[in-house]
Amino acid sequence: MTLNNCYHCGIDCGRTPIEFNDKYFCCNGCKTVYEILNVNELTCYYDLETSPGTIPKDIKGKYNYLDNKDIIEKLLEFNDTETSVVEFYIPSIHCSSCIWVLENLSKLNEGVTTSMVNFPKKLLRITFKNKRTNLKELVELITSIGYEPYISLEDADSKNKNVDKTLIYQVSIAAFAFGNIMLLSFPEYFEVDEFWLEKYKHLFRLLMFTMAIPVVFYSAKDYFISAYKGLRHKLLNIDVPIALGISVLFIRSTIEILLDIGSGFFDSLAGLIFFLLLGKFFQQKTYNFLSFERDYKSYFPIAVTLILNNKETSVQVKDIKKGDRLLIRNEELIPVDGILINGNAAIDYSFVTGESIPVMKQSGDKLFAGGKQTSGAIEMEVISSISQSYLTQLWSNDIFNKSEDFTIKNITDRISKYFTVAILLIAMFAGVFWYFYNASMAFNVVTAVLIIACPCALALSAPFAFGNILRIFGYKKFYLKNAETIENISKVDTIIFDKTGTITSNNKTNIDYKGTELTNEEKTGLKSVLRASNHPLSRSLYELINEDAIAEKPSEFKEILGKGIVATINDMNFKLGSSSFVEAKTINANETSIYIKINDEYKGFYIFKNSYREGLKEVFNKLSKHYKLIILSGDNEGEQPYLEKLLPANIQYQFNQKPENKLEFIKNLQEKGERVMMIGDGLNDAGALAQSNVGISISEDVNVFSPACDAILDAKLFNKLPKFLTLSNKTIKIIKASFVLSLCYNVIGMYFALNGLLTPVVAAILMPLSSISIVVFVTILTNWVSKKI
């Protein structure tokens, strides 16, 4: 651990670290956490991992709404007169130290009985005595040690979403029956006439039959349901031949044991269903800790502070009415559109647009929902209800309410259409042929054809290939909602990029200086002045200037809201701010700039430019060879000349696009037959992401903010996008190859079936062999192609 890194959070402390107990801290927040833990003998926290902490946020008053009884009632999972249970989602849980300190909460607060962390899901469940402590105290406590819980409207609306475990039960029943039936059927594989075997075979067959019943009627029921639904919509999906094969297997086996003809195919039946369900189980892998279906509700606070007759009360957001007066504190989100009444408003619209530089507003200005206040408290008057705000209106668009229609969506179902017709024809011709040739064999042959044609291997290849690729993508921090997304990616021909926050990065801002070069002395003075200002632009500029600030404070300092700063230091008179304030000529109105005047002499200005993501040029160069690229931005066209210079020539640009415009734009392209991938980040892209065939959301922190989408890509991996796309295309090719292979198995099986040679032992060998080899084939190939990422 180097001296300059914060003992708590590991961030570089800068030039003025805070020293405490021989340890260095980057800020007072981190120091406070250390103090809290130190007093309570929880410093073990720092032994488990180096610098495990996160900087605590200033939350004064933010959680006042947790005094509201209705809200408490909604958040608590269990509540009686003595104890209460609550579960929080805490995005900042990231290491074993986090688990340790959070599970020792009872040392920090007497009222806590137990606290338990679910690390993969980043959940903390606290059981507490509600007479000794309350929800607000707990939230403030965990926030004060750097683990701010994420409480949203969505939590309040829907609690206790139970995970569907049906598939697990189905798989385990099938596995149980498969193993036991295999053992019981083994003696009869060899068709020997042996005394004891003859004596017990009826018992064995009865047991096999009994165990097959739950497998067919419980484990495999989804295949029957899906096949029935498909047929009703006149679609031959892959479940039709599967359901047909299962029922034929079951019926023929039952007839065989009833009439004492043979032992039946119960082992193959159970094996088939077990493998199919295993494939389904594998494909069902989802990233539980990510949500792909977030709408504005998960971003917005649960409650806001309402000012009524000069008194502050907490109300739930949905109860806000037009004309209400709201108090928005520092770092709070504006939940509805309104008009600023008073206060120093610097609104960060990065959730909405991706643009992180705050916009200054003056009283009387309109504020839009979704912005985050960044400097002090403001008061605003509401002009529309939450669902009618500029941003939230987007969610009333039909695209967010469309129900899933029943169509052939995936690659397996498309091929099964031909497959089903083919096997039905073969079965029919074979039946007719054997009816005339040897009528007693006709039933045998027809059922054998339907059994062997049951497309187990075919149905398995896609789930295993997709499941494996999904896992690999997740490992590389590209999270896909489901397997269909991979298929959709492979069909895309147009890629649309949002600009701010997507191809530009949020954190690093490029600052350029234009004008007369400043002397070192002037720079030092400037930095010292900036130090006194809390404005975000001042802070960015402060970080940029390399000179050391002097300890002396400005002898005169005045910050005029929304305009600039006047200050005097070391006999130098500074005037910084907007062009009108400094009385300088506006050079480029489209860009954010700070103009500087020293001793009444105009010096120049700093421009704040968006910095583009690393590897942007390469990404566009690679992608432009295969795809049509479009940049669709809500910003003005100020950056277009620069982008045109940087990026390949054949890119379309669309600027000044409102959220609805983006959605419409994509709809128009789709009507022209194009398959569109949208890559965006902010809530203003939510409509476009939902409308597009594949919506990928770029996220700086995958755990926290991303609008509804099909895939989430870690922003740091933007430059790997072309590789991810190629890999998706290759996966589809692998699946197609595995289809050919599984068809070969079907041809071999068909040979046995058509000649009337399909015995239980042949089926018992052929079925698992084909299934397992297909699974091995796709797994090895997908691993091999993804090695190159």
Next chain:
Amino acid sequence: MEVVYITIGVSIVVAVFFFIIFIKSVKSGQYEDMYTPSIRMLFDDELVTTKEKDKKEKSTK
């Protein structure tokens, strides 16, 4: 050889017993978090030492 009926009967009872236990454990959520308990297990030592410290301090007081 009538003992086969008993052996098979017993083996199936045992198998079904374990199967029911498995289903129960899935239902109770035992398999929902497969990661945290593995870490939590390692913490028990730290917990004990801090508690002992508490005791020692109290006893010295």
